[in-house]
Amino acid sequence: MIRLYNGLVMPMTDGCAIVPGEVWTDGDKIALAGSAEGLDAPAFEREIDLRGGLVIPGFKNAHTHSAMTFLRSYADDLPLQNWLFDKVFPLEAKLTPEAVYAFTRLAALEYLAGGVTASFDMYYHREAYANANIDMGFRTVICGALSAGDRLSVAADDYAKFNTLHPLIGYRLGAHAEYTADEALLRGLAELAHEYKAPFWAHNSETRSEVAGCFERHGMSPTAYFDSLGLFDYGGGGFHCVWFDENDMDIFARRGLWAVTCPASNAKLASGIAPLAKFAARGVRVAVGTDGPASNNALDMFREMYLACVLQKLSLGDAAACPAENMLYAACSAGARAMGLPDCDSLATGRQADLAVIDLDRPNMRPVHDAAKNLVYSGTRDCVRLTMVAGRVLYEDGEFHVGEDPGRIIAEAERFTKEICEQ
Amino acid sequence: MIRLYNGLVMPMTDGCAIVPGEVWTDGDKIALAGSAEGLDAPAFEREIDLRGGLVIPGFKNAHTHSAMTFLRSYADDLPLQNWLFDKVFPLEAKLTPEAVYAFTRLAALEYLAGGVTASFDMYYHREAYANANIDMGFRTVICGALSAGDRLSVAADDYAKFNTLHPLIGYRLGAHAEYTADEALLRGLAELAHEYKAPFWAHNSETRSEVAGCFERHGMSPTAYFDSLGLFDYGGGGFHCVWFDENDMDIFARRGLWAVTCPASNAKLASGIAPLAKFAARGVRVAVGTDGPASNNALDMFREMYLACVLQKLSLGDAAACPAENMLYAACSAGARAMGLPDCDSLATGRQADLAVIDLDRPNMRPVHDAAKNLVYSGTRDCVRLTMVAGRVLYEDGEFHVGEDPGRIIAEAERFTKEICEQ
Numbered sequence: 001m002i003r004l005y006n007g008l009v010m011p012m013t014d015g016c017a018i019v020p021g022e023v024w025t026d027g028d029k030i031a032l033a034g035s036a037e038g039l040d041a042p043a044f045e046r047e048i049d050l051r052g053g054l055v056i057p058g059f060k061n062a063h064t065h066s067a068m069t070f071l072r073s074y075a076d077d078l079p080l081q082n083w084l085f086d087k088v089f090p091l092e093a094k095l096t097p098e099a100v101y102a103f104t105r106l107a108a109l110e111y112l113a114g115g116v117t118a119s120f121d122m123y124y125h126r127e128a129y130a131n132a133n134i135d136m137g138f139r140t141v142i143c144g145a146l147s148a149g150d151r152l153s154v155a156a157d158d159y160a161k162f163n164t165l166h167p168l169i170g171y172r173l174g175a176h177a178e179y180t181a182d183e184a185l186l187r188g189l190a191e192l193a194h195e196y197k198a199p200f201w202a203h204n205s206e207t208r209s210e211v212a213g214c215f216e217r218h219g220m221s222p223t224a225y226f227d228s229l230g231l232f233d234y235g236g237g238g239f240h241c242v243w244f245d246e247n248d249m250d251i252f253a254r255r256g257l258w259a260v261t262c263p264a265s266n267a268k269l270a271s272g273i274a275p276l277a278k279f280a281a282r283g284v285r286v287a288v289g290t291d292g293p294a295s296n297n298a299l300d301m302f303r304e305m306y307l308a309c310v311l312q313k314l315s316l317g318d319a320a321a322c323p324a325e326n327m328l329y330a331a332c333s334a335g336a337r338a339m340g341l342p343d344c345d346s347l348a349t350g351r352q353a354d355l356a357v358i359d360l361d362r363p364n365m366r367p368v369h370d371a372a373k374n375l376v377y378s379g380t381r382d383c384v385r386l387t388m389v390a391g392r393v394l395y396e397d398g399e400f401h402v403g404e405d406p407g408r409i410i411a412e413a414e415r416f417t418k419e420i421c422e423q
Numbered sequence: 424m425i426r427l428y429n430g431l432v433m434p435m436t437d438g439c440a441i442v443p444g445e446v447w448t449d450g451d452k453i454a455l456a457g458s459a460e461g462l463d464a465p466a467f468e469r470e471i472d473l474r475g476g477l478v479i480p481g482f483k484n485a486h487t488h489s490a491m492t493f494l495r496s497y498a499d500d501l502p503l504q505n506w507l508f509d510k511v512f513p514l515e516a517k518l519t520p521e522a523v524y525a526f527t528r529l530a531a532l533e534y535l536a537g538g539v540t541a542s543f544d545m546y547y548h549r550e551a552y553a554n555a556n557i558d559m560g561f562r563t564v565i566c567g568a569l570s571a572g573d574r575l576s577v578a579a580d581d582y583a584k585f586n587t588l589h590p591l592i593g594y595r596l597g598a599h600a601e602y603t604a605d606e607a608l609l610r611g612l613a614e615l616a617h618e619y620k621a622p623f624w625a626h627n628s629e630t631r632s633e634v635a636g637c638f639e640r641h642g643m644s645p646t647a648y649f650d651s652l653g654l655f656d657y658g659g660g661g662f663h664c665v666w667f668d669e670n671d672m673d674i675f676a677r678r679g680l681w682a683v684t685c686p687a688s689n690a691k692l693a694s695g696i697a698p699l700a701k702f703a704a705r706g707v708r709v710a711v712g713t714d715g716p717a718s719n720n721a722l723d724m725f726r727e728m729y730l731a732c733v734l735q736k737l738s739l740g741d742a743a744a745c746p747a748e749n750m751l752y753a754a755c756s757a758g759a760r761a762m763g764l765p766d767c768d769s770l771a772t773g774r775q776a777d778l779a780v781i782d783l784d785r786p787n788m789r790p791v792h793d794a795a796k797n798l799v800y801s802g803t804r805d806c807v808r809l810t811m812v813a814g815r816v817l818y819e820d821g822e823f824h825v826g827e828d829p830g831r832i833i834a835e836a837e838r839f840t841k842e843i844c845e846q
Binding site: 266270311316406 | 494495499502696732739747797805840
């Protein structure tokens with residue numbers, strides 16, 4: 001058992017309320033979070049002095065393509081179409097499982113340095129990135145990304161394989177997007193969703209032209225189209241959800257679907273601003289993701305929370321819109337439930353020990369009038385002192401504990417980057 | 424002399440071009456930046472292995488109210504008027520020189536941890552914050568902030584006093600804003616500007632209502648009004664510059680004035696987005712500032728550069744708008760010239776040794792397809808390995824070297840915060 005003491009705890013069992021107390025972990029689980037008064041202390045294998053720091057559930061990156069680290073800053077400040085068709089697609093075609101493994105490990109280093117404890121990851125070479133995350137000790141839920149030309153059996157096989165492969169790995173049914181799917185495949189996915197009683201996910205309404213195209217093809221929005229096929233009968237959600245109309249929001253609210261907002265990517269690619277204040281008013285549930293590092297270019301949940309809040313204020317002309325604690329809760333707790341990790345949503349006894357320790361002694365975190373607002377509005381990665389996944393300390397005081405020298409992991413990723421980008 | 428070797432240098436004598444080489448400092452000056460081949464190595468008092476890192480001119484925070492650290496996260500997510508009149512003004516009225524000294528030292532810690540080497544600072548109790556910065560070894564230019572009720576002689580006295588007080592301190596003539604000034608005072612400031620051949624600064628066109636009010640009062644915009652009084656005859660500029668019309672841009676371009684953009688504050692307070700792409704097209708010069716930590720809430724130039732770029736893309740619907748290197752150059756080099764520190768604009772021989780070392784081995788900085796884009800789009804404060812001001816290493820590997828324990832500086836700031844906020 002590990003003891004974290006002499007600090008504060010935001011268990012997220014009651015919003016963003018903070019309690020004085022300790023966190024005890026036992027194996028991969030939380031044994032205690034809160035007051036330890038009157039309890040007999042067990043024999044701890046390690047005791048970590050929080051030095052006044054704050055323990056929070058780790059950040060959940062609810063939409064990403066982690067292995068795209070290799071394209072970070074490769075093609076910025078270009079129009080979206082040039083970026084995607086001239087730069088991204090030709091290089092992705094050269095990817096090998098070995099390269100995806102290396103690029104995903106680089107991403108995991110970045111996640112850990114930023115207090116992120118799980119990703120909802122959609123990319124090529126799923127087995128390679130599952131293994132990269134297992135080897136790093138990092139938690140990931142793979143999202144299927146079927147598109148026209150794929151066989152439906154891939155989804156069925158992946159569902160069975162990845163949901164039983166390892167405690168750190170999960171799988172959710174998904175299509176890449178309406179505009180890259182064919183209807184027979186989507187109908188097949190709907191049958192699987194019904195058979196497994198499983199949620200369904202896809203990129204949804206990221207750009208205005210994507211939605212316009214869907215109306216041309218099907219006479220309705222991507223959300224309405226997916227819903228008409230029965231894909232949402234057992235829940236799920238969408239990635240981006242920028243160009244939602246009233247009907248889309250009704251469907252999401254009624255079915256309890258999750259809108260995963262990716263504000264940095266949507267801003268940098270000039271896609272737009274998701275209507276998060278409207279989502280909140282209508283009861284549409286929200287999680288937060290970075291999207292891939294090719295478009296973002298970071299994998300930084302501090303930046304996403306901050307942007308989500310200030311872009312609502314800016315777009316609505318209302319400095320009171322989208323309060324910080326809502327985004328903090330979405331980024332740490334709600335995101336876990338969105339991606340199918342209900343055991344990772346809080347620091348309650350019996351939950352998975354996925355957490356981050358925030359150093360409140362960094363100058364940008366002082367004074368502490370309100371720790372939640374500090375986290376969102378002045379918090380940065382350099383405040384993350386420790387990151388734990390499934391009870392293992394993988395990052396602490398700037399050092400990685402992932403079973404391999406981080407310099408080697410970076411060098412491997414760079415070697416494959418050169419191979420792919422310089423051919 | 425200090426030697427920084429085994430890395431890369433972005434001297435900003437030629438845009439954001441990177442050269443292999445070294446940086447040598449001699450006292451408070453740059454002795455060499457670039458190739459040291461064939462040169463006799465002098466006797467260095469210290470040699471710092473950059474370990475492949477990148478030396479850049481430090482960030483220049485060209486608009487701030489540093490001492491507002493005490494209000495960080497004190498009153499977020501409120502409408503602007505409530506924030507300012509119910510929360511900020513009543514507490515600022517309680518400020519003492521001792522409190523401003525303490526709050527400014529806390530801000531200096533944050534600047535140093537983020538690679539910032541100078542601030543253009545407008546606040547109360549100027550002598551107190553000048554001394555705080557001198558004691559920390561940090562560089563600041565004080566901007567006058569006269570408003571109705573002040574005596575003009577304050578500006579004349581401050582001009583003489585602070586421009587000769589200490590090599591780290593400067594002073595520029597300024598009014599708080601058009602809406603808080605009276606015309607006799609502005610005419611007096613214009614006379615001083617003429618007498619000293621000195622530039623003039625003020626908050627300018629931060630909000631739509633400020634500009635509308637100026638048109639009601641004077642039949643013209645704040646920029647046109649200041650210009651009509653002769654205030655800009657020797658240069659200067661404005662802070663925020665969000666709601667500029669074509670005529671304002673013409674005046675700024677024609678007179679070589681500086682628009683200091685503060686994108687985070689403008690977003691969080693829902694003020695708007697400054698038209699930086701138009702500024703670039705018309706030749707309006709741009710510097711970057713954080714504004715005060717009460718509104719921002721951080722003092723983080725990485726966030727400002729990032730926001731400046733992505734908000735242009737978002738507002739124009741053009742992912743190619745506002746390329747990263749333009750903002751990096753504005754934040755490090757142009758900002759120095761804006762605030763009257765031409766000796767701090769680059770790493771050329773003879774310039775002031777104000778610089779930051781960027782650790783390119785952090786996961787979010789890899790791979791390095793383009794270091795400038797990495798700095799702006801995935802860079803964060805935790806990549807700053809070292810910050811030097813006037814030849815003194817004030818921050819290195821997470822530790823501050825400011826002549827006092829940073830824990831004590833933080834504790835002092837908290838003590839005054841409690842006194843002011845809990846009375």
